[in-house]
Amino acid sequence: MLERGGAHVQLAGFARDDVLAPAVARRRPMLLGRSADAAMVNRALATLRQVLLPSDLKRWFADCDVIMARNLEQLAIARAMVGQRPLVYECLDIHRLLVGTGLAARAVQSVEGRLLPRADLLITSSPAFLSRHFDHRPLRAPSLLVENKLLVEEGKAPPRRPAVPAVPLTIGWFGMLRCRTTFAFLKQLAIEGEGRIQVLVSGKPSPAEFPDFEKSVGEVPNMRFTGPYTYADLPELYGQCHFAWTIDWFEEGLNSAMLLPNRLYEALAFGAIPIALADIEVGRWLTRHDAGFLVSQPEEARRELLAMTPERIASLQERALAVAPEDVLADDRDCRALVAAIGMAGGRA
Incomplete structure (x- = not known):
């Protein structure tokens, strides 16, 4: 959506698989390491390493006008290297530790509480993420709801051809x-x-x-x-x-x-x-x-x-x-609206 909305995108992040998806690979991202499901400790250590040593990332994103983080780990990394540029936080899932009550949950919530005030714009995909979570957190930035709609070419809705009603x-x-x-x-x-x-x-x-x-x-x-x-x-x-x-x-x-x-x-x-x-x-x-x-x-x-x-x-x-x-x-009009909203982020109090 970002590129179709007119933005030039520079990528960096962790990879889950040995082989990158073609859409990611052709953009030649900077790889920060490997990630995996249910590997919270490894993810935390990899994130901490990037937070403490962000010089490579600073050079990688030196020419970018806006920094966008797609989850909480990336928000921590982005916070370490964003400088005075606008910081956009995209949250499409609320991890169980962000709503839990145990020691680990409280630690993660404390980290989130320190990071959220620096965000200039929150992008999320469900109104329930706002009403049940972010409305109760120290977030000062405006929010933008971008639902997970099917992205199509402008004016080219796919044909709806449902299966013939039958059993089986x-x-x-x-x-x-x-x-x-x-x-x-x-x-x-x-x-x-x-x-x-x-x-x-x-x-x-x-x-x-x-x-x-x-x-x-x-x-x-x-x-x-x-x-x-x-x-x-x-x-x-x-x-x-x-x-x-x-x-x-x-x-x-x-x-x-x-x-x-x-x-x-x-x-x-x-x-x-x-x-x-x-x-x-x-x-x-x-x-x-x-x-x-x-x-x-x-x-x-x-x-x-x-x-x-x-x-x-x-x-x-x-x-x-x-x-x-x-x-x-969603089509190119939605893409352009998204990029425009990101471009206007940054009016921090």
Whole structure:
């Protein structure tokens, strides 16, 4: 979005994989080290190293007008080298330690409390991150809500071609695959459905949560895993699905209750029906837009999906297709607005 909005972007950060994604690699980022899921101590030490020795980063970003940090660790690093330039903080997740009560949580919250007052602009993707967290923290900067909408070319909305209403029905679980409770639920659903329910899984499994995800999926009847995907694969993936699984019990009641994930907007952009819990932020978003398959608890989802008919699928699809494109899609106009807002950051008191 930044480049499409007219900004020149200089990248630096930690890498999770041995091979960078092509979109990142072609921008030739400065690599600060390796990161991994559930490796908090290693991440803290790597962050501290950059905070204490920021000279290389200062040279790397010497010609940049604005410094933007995409998580709390990066905010600490950015604070050490930003100087008098505007500092933008983008927060797309609230880690459990930021809302916990233990010693480690209080330590992380203390760090956040020291860093937030220096931010000139907060960018976040869900209003619940503001109401449930940042509104109660020492943040003086204005906030900008940038939802995780599907980014398309200006004036070129993707065709909505939902799967033909029928049984067996197909549920898609896409994205970052890190919720073991979701896997267990969908596994049991696929087994109990005895062919009435198919589960299509695609994305990047967390090695910390699923040491051998492909093998685990391969043992489940009526469930298949297609591996990682790209933006270009989305129409085909969602086009195979009647429903899209948006429930995430990872950090249940915390981050998962506050976020508005990419898969919500992607599903509706292609005419799939999001499955969501009614009493969390995703459910509230869908309620406002009169769309989605909302349930109060997993047992309700299991019971109703096993009894789903083509007629009800068609009715739910009709409501999904009625959601306005601008509510789920972003284009160059949104990109330019984002860059303009970042460019105006910096009026610190």
